[in-house]
Amino acid sequence: MLRLTLASALLAATALAAQAQALPERVKTAGKIVIATMPNYPPISFKDPATNQLSGFDIELGEAIGKELGVKVEWQEIAFAQMLPSLQTGRVDTVLAGMSDLPARREQVDFVDYMVSGAQFYTVSAFKDQVKSVEDLCGKSVGASRSTNWPRQIGEWSEANCVAKGKPAITVVGTEGSADARTQLKTQRLQGGVQGSETMGHFQKLEPNTYIPLGKPFTRSLSGMPFSKTAEGTQLRDAVKGAIDRLQANGGYDALIAKYGLVDNPLKPIVLNQGE
Numbered sequence: 181m182l183r184l185t186l187a188s189a190l191l192a193a194t195a196l197a198a199q200a201q202a203l204p205e206r207v208k209t210a211g212k213i214v215i216a217t218m219p220n221y222p223p224i225s226f227k228d229p230a231t232n233q234l235s236g237f238d239i240e241l242g243e244a245i246g247k248e249l250g251v252k253v254e255w256q257e258i259a260f261a262q263m264l265p266s267l268q269t270g271r272v273d274t275v276l277a278g279m280s281d282l283p284a285r286r287e288q289v290d291f292v293d294y295m296v297s298g299a300q301f302y303t304v305s306a307f308k309d310q311v312k313s314v315e316d317l318c319g320k321s322v323g324a325s326r327s328t329n330w331p332r333q334i335g336e337w338s339e340a341n342c343v344a345k346g347k348p349a350i351t352v353v354g355t356e357g358s359a360d361a362r363t364q365l366k367t368q369r370l371q372g373g374v375q376g377s378e379t380m381g382h383f384q385k386l387e388p389n390t391y392i393p394l395g396k397p398f399t400r401s402l403s404g405m406p407f408s409k410t411a412e413g414t415q416l417r418d419a420v421k422g423a424i425d426r427l428q429a430n431g432g433y434d435a436l437i438a439k440y441g442l443v444d445n446p447l448k449p450i451v452l453n454q455g456e
Contacts, residue, residue, distance in 0.1 A: 210251075215272060218263075223236050225238045225276065238278060292417055292420055298376070304392065313394060318348055320372060322373060324352075325355055433446070
């Protein structure tokens with residue numbers, strides 16, 4: 181009798197878990213999940229120059245999630261600033277674009293956090309004799325994408341590590357994106373830049389002897405997939421989290437981490453709304 185009771189309890193728990201991770205009826209009927217991305221952030225999301233096809237860690241992760249859920253993935257390329265509004269209006273179901281899980285964003289959406297990131301200072305080889313450490317950026321111009329929280333974080337770092345020590349502050353420059361910051365560095369309009377730590381290895385391979393990371397990442401953030409705060413959005417959120425949990429269990433997640441050289445960026449376990 182006890183065995184039957186335990187077996188029944190396990191079956192009930194399994195059924196509840198499966199129900200919790202079931203896809204919303206609209207998604208099951210459509211047979212697809214619509215994911216927004218912007219292919220300008222290699223190796224996370226970009227277009228293969230040889231084929232012009234969407235590529236990157238986020239893209240392959242999204243496709244793997246779709247397979248786990250038994251649906252196709254429809255990608256929509258959307259400007260970063262329009263991603264959350266598009267989620268709120270129902271144009272897309274979620275986003276895979278290296279988006280940081282931030283408290284301010286959680287006022288609108290919930291996040292499934294799937295990767296660790298961090299702000300990384302760097303310079304270019306033209307400045308290797310002038311900028312040998314992060315502290316050498318005090319009094320110089322440092323750029324980062326204005327659509328991120330990096331400009332604010334650079335300013336905070338400057339206050340604590342330059343101004344507080346009697347050194348001139350960093351001049352923070354908001355750029356159109358990380359690509360613009362790199363261009364301004366190579367043309368020497370900037371002396372330093374900041375971008376996600378997960379991207380540095382890719383650009384060092386793409387343009388050898390060009391970019392020089394300075395120190396370790398000076399922040400820690402979590403990249404997440406946002407979902408609307410509705411009953412349907414919560415159901416889809418839980419289904420997607422379950423899919424990534426399974427990918428971590430079966431090795432698929434680790435294989436993608438290794439493929440894209442993101443050895444410092446895996447997040448285990450997958451969590452909800454834990455970004456700072």
